[in-house]
Amino acid sequence: MEFLKQVPTIRFMALRRYWYWLSALVVAGSLVLVLVRGLNLTVDFTGGQVFEIAFSSPVDLERARGALADAGFEDFQVRSYGSASDLEIRLPPAAEGARTDRNDSVLAALRTLDPAARLNRTESVGPQVSRELGEQAALAVLMTLLLVLIYIALRFRWRFGIGSLVASLHDPIVAVGAIALLGIPFDLNVVAALLTILGYSVNDTVVIFDRIRERFRSMRKATPAEVIDKAINETLARTIIVSGSALSSVIFLAVLGGETLRGFAVALAIGIVIGTYSSVYVAGAIALDLGATGRDFMPPDKRGDVDELP
């Protein structure tokens, strides 16, 4: 079986103007979404306490809110989680440290509705810790970007370096936008997913660039656009199969892996789709428009030629 009996001859680069506009639009939209709508930050980053309570039968949200209000709680959020008989309750951070004495009172208040209510999970994060977790997450993303940058700088000349760097910035931004749009709870696991997306996107780009490099050597007479098109077409079967198999794995994870992993798996799925698109369009196209030629692929210090730009 083969998806593509012959190597296709799609002229990807000819259409790149349209895709630039689409990418720019999506990136701008993502940024606006994150700024306006905001991320559904979990207690990992906001501090406070979250409870997951399992009831024996579906429970009315209003009655649960009433029971908590009667017990003297304020500023809480209640929503159903996974199924109608599972509730998630969020309390704001306590003034000092992480309060653990609220476990019993929350459970006691909800047991007035259903004596069989059971505490499935609770997380309580103090304000100091949540601030640090946020800082660490941001630092981790920056570190990965920096490493990617160094790696690309060692591996490719600046035109392709900028191409893949823009691609690797593009992907997490769009993924975060999608997370904001879908209201996926943004926790530490999602940050892990974003970093994986970064790695995956660069991985995909590198495979295509590797082929472009090879084709520049063998197709001396072709224009750069033809060479890049040829390389993308030749790796298209591989790109489809790899992205497809990775995507199918994370979709199984999202559907079957349970509520705890859903946000993580959905974020990964979005990232895989975007990463595949960006390595075809964003990375290659930017390199082309920056005037990439075969010389850009020669390792920097061999053959004695000098970069004409810093």
Next chain:
Amino acid sequence: MQRYPFWKGALLSVMLLGAILLALPNWYGESPALQLSQRDRAAFDEPAAAAVAAALAEAKIPLEERFVDDDGRLWLRFGDGDRQLQARDLIQGGFEGRYAIAMTTASRAPDWLNALGIEPMSLGLDLRGGMLLVYEVDTEGAVAQLLQRMERDFRKVLRDARIPYQEVSVAGMVTSVRLRDATSTDAARKALLEFDPALTITADGATGVLQATLTETQAKERQDFAIQQNITALENRVNALGVSETVVQRQGQNRIAVQVPGVQDASEVVRLLGKIATLEFRLVDTAGSPEDAARSGHAPLGTKLYRMRDGSPVLLKRDVIASGEQLIDASFAPSQGEPSVSVKLDSRGGEEMLRTTRENLNRPMAIVFIEKEREQVERDGALVVVDRSKEEVISVANIKGVFANNFQITGLSAVEGTELAKLLRAGALAAPIVIVEQRVIGPALGKDNIEKGARALGIAGIFLFLFMVMYYKVFGLIADIVLLTNVIFIVAILGLFNAALTLPGIAGIVLTVGTAVDANILIYERIREELAVGASPWAAVNAGFDKAFSAIADSNVTMLMSGGVLFLFGSGPVRGFAVTLCIGIATSMFTALVGSRALIHLAYGRRRRIERLAI
């Protein structure tokens, strides 16, 4: 015909067999178990173990396995959780609290695997249920405490030495003394150094001002002391919970993380861990017989009956010489080649100690370790706070000389000394701690998580396997075998490094399986291309592997980079994801490049000529 070097094949087979052996215990799984240890820390002997088994047999609780481990603890393994609970209740009731019981799980693997010391992967809290608590130690407060105590001690030392002073004050890290009469500066300096030789004092004879600065090292020591002290105290209490595989570890500058698996009641644990510990130094009463007192339950007048840690009774005098609040430091340090614990008290404790030792030379003195627990109890319809305490004698030693605030406890083994120093520190005035992070996963959710995670992994795997066989035929089958080997390698390596598997860890394996086909696909697509331009089968295979190598290496390096960063910055479950991702990338690269080539040779290498490859 292509020859594949025999040694390569042999090496690969050995590696594969090793990995299968390491991964094997996970195949058998675990079941609920109880872990019994004798209160007096003696090892279980066969009669004692048999007695427990007989009691279970009598109550018709079927036991799947029992064995005594290297530490002399008795393990009892049951078919399900209900039987485990029944057995626990029975043993608690039937053996008069002789045994400490821990609820745990034990591997169902056959004895020969256990004997080899090969253990299954441990599961993270999110998969087995349990609780994570992060405490923050107020290290600033601990230093402030020390400075306050210095101020108090200085006043007392000067008063006792009859040196008049105008004021003693603390500013920053400096304790300053302003003497009334500048001529007594030297005397004051001498008295203070005599009290504490470790002080760094600058004295100005003209103005009569002395300044003792707490050096950075001393402040740091104090902070470390505060953290160590809380770690020891928490370890003690966590061990007393009777849950196995607990973890207490320092996290960063001033935090302590406590992991307790399989907790049913989180607030109970928080309460038990929040106990307050202290110490009491008391004289041993040598006149009365502790055995008689233990039998009758009445201690002679002026004495109180205590128990040593091994359970033997001891009578102590009622008067307390010094208590935990007066302990400044305790450390295990061999003096003159003999293991000993050196203890440092503040001036008040030192003074009392001096008087007591002077009058009681060569008599035994004891140290009592006390743990207080605050509890709210309903009494007559109202909630009242009750302090319950556990008291235990941790040391009895003869007074061999007259001493004050610095002394040594000798006559201990190295192990006993370390333990005693730890307990003494735990009983000193505690630096305050607050809980800054708490995560509890109920056991039902943990079970749910692992079942769902395993199912997602299984189905994703089967789907990929079928796809690969359909798409690449024989080569797809080879890729499938390689993928399976890859998972076996990941599981084996996780077990080998004793890394815990978390839910994001399972996700990491799923993702690895998804991307591990990448390497195979890169190679196979290359082979197809080579065949398409008319290369001979073997030339195509060799060219496929050679040309795909740089792309495979490149792409894996980038994934490894994000995995590495995640490992460095992530904590808990996220770190679990990073670990499986990194291991998975390494093993998938190895299996795709080496394993898959070996299998192709195995499938095609013996034929003299191959017309076409099933790819």
